[in-house]
Amino acid sequence: MSSTATPEKRRTALDALHRSLGATMTDFAGWDMPLRYGSERDEHLAVRTKAGLFDLSHMGEITVTGPDAAALLDYALVGNIASVGVGRARYTMICQADGGILDDLIVYRLAGTEAAFSTYMVVANASNAQIVLDSLVERAAGFDAVVRDDRDAYALLAVQGPESPGILASLTDSDLDGLKYYAGLPGTVAGVPALIARTGYTGEDGFELFVAPGDAEKLWEALTEAGASAGLIPCGLSCRDTLRLEAGMPLYGHELSTSLTPFDAGLGRVVKFEKDGDFVGRTALAAAAERAAAQPPRVLVGLIAEGRRVPRAGYSVVADGRVIGEITSGAPSPTLGRPIAMAYVDAAHSAPGTAGVGVDIRGSHEPYEVVALPFYKRQK
Structure with missing residues (x-):
């Protein structure tokens, strides 16, 4: 046995x-x-x-340093990392060659007014830290840069x-x-x-x-x-x-995945085609941008329950007797006092205030209001 x-x-x-x-x-x-x-x-x-x-x-810290650190990160990630000033940080993503999202990241530029002394810290989600590390090491081939696993540091x-x-x-x-x-x-x-x-x-x-x-x-x-x-x-x-x-913030494995490009997730703004040189996924992401412009994919929206039943990830969003989308995250909202959810829905049903939208909760179609994200925004 x-x-x-x-x-x-x-x-x-x-x-x-x-x-x-x-x-x-x-x-x-x-x-x-x-x-x-x-x-x-x-x-x-x-x-x-x-x-x-x-x-x-549990978050995954990866240090990238060396003369080509910025060039490596510009090639490996979709953002323009070379433009990040010392002491600043940037939200970005690492994608597959087909444009699918491997993870969303925060990159800090820790030091280096000169290229030879540039040091960056890439912070990955815990569930993807090893994948991000392995991808950066693989993509570092040919660059004068060191990728170091600093998760234990x-x-x-x-x-x-x-x-x-x-x-x-x-x-x-x-x-x-x-x-x-x-x-x-x-x-x-x-x-x-x-x-x-x-x-x-x-x-x-x-x-x-x-x-x-x-x-x-x-x-x-x-x-x-x-x-x-x-x-x-x-x-x-x-x-x-x-x-x-x-706050309408995406979570990897829910709103983001390898089956979605940043454009599918409504986050195409993080992809910087204007930066110098090639980057992993550029061709596929350019095509995704064109598709999104011609015919918007399903749109990430907010849903607020009219009742008390809580939607969960994977539940179907319905309208006019058919499935128009899927819940990605759902929970009771302590601030709003009602259940809320994020969902990808057909563009035709994505406008705030769209009538007749519901969520299939164990066979019962519960009415929901479509709202713009985020649900909550702090007062400055």
């Missing part, structure tokens, strides 16, 4: 701390991660109104919400007021060296802090203490998902 060994789940540097806080843990992309600490709704609303603290150490903490600037400011001398959205600077937080990035996945203002794993617990405890009076609480992956859904 044979048995198959179950792969050991990876644990972040904060694993023991999460368990001491009573977190409900879950397997996510091979990592044992906190799903929630208490009420998902309370955690969600804390980020919307005060602040939440997340452990995101970083822990990643995020403090998100309207109170987050004040909380972080109490622990650092770095110029947070001068730190723009999608920018990052090296600094010290609570005595811990960190890359301080003004990025996030919640729809709120906030920061992501890349630190050495050995410093993660000290930083978590310092942030917890500094944020206590401001209402900061620990938050798990469950509320991170409802926060990003309300």
Whole structure:
């Protein structure tokens, strides 16, 4: 009788701390991660109104450095990475030769006013980190650049919400007021060296802090203490998902996949045909852009329930007695107080306010309102 060994789940540097806080843990992309600490709704609303603290150490950091680092990334990714200034970051994607999306990424330019000293950090989704690493290594052939797996070199903490600037400011001398959205600077937080990035996945203002794993617990405890009076609480992956859904942010494996190009996903703006040289997927993506211009593909829209039943990924969107699309993500919205979903639907039914649209929930066609994304946008 044979048995198959179950792969050991990876644990972040904060694993023991999460368990001491009573977190409900879950397997996510091979990592044992906190799903929630208490009420998902309370955690969600804390980020919307005060602040939440997340452990995101499962994300995949890949360093690219060398004289040809920018040229390699311009070839390997769809964005114009050479134009990213030192201390800035850019949202982009890595695609297959056929244009299918392998992952969506954030690329930080850490250093290098001169090409010979350029250093970039590519941050991939946990589920795709190995795929992205392997693709970058393969695409680096012929370039004078080094691709390094730095997943074990970083822990990643995020403090998100309207109170987050004040909380972080109490622990650092770095110029947070001068730190723009999608920018990052090296600094010290609570005595811990960190890359301080003004990025996030919640729809709120906030920061992501890349630190050495050995410093993660000290930083978590310092942030917890500094944020206590401001209402900061620990938050798990469950509320991170409802926060990003309300903010209309795509999730790989739901709104993005290898079966879709950026143009199919309504994100053709990230593809920069004007940059110099060839890049992987250029020909296929140019064709996809032409198809999208001539006949729009299914459009990613928001749906708000008129009732209380929650749609889930894979459910059919219906109108006029036929299937017109498919749910990609769905959940109760703590902010709106009703179930919401993102879905790809036929262009003819994609306009906000389109009547007669429903979701097939176990044989019952539940009425939904078509709305423009995002569902929620913070006040500046």
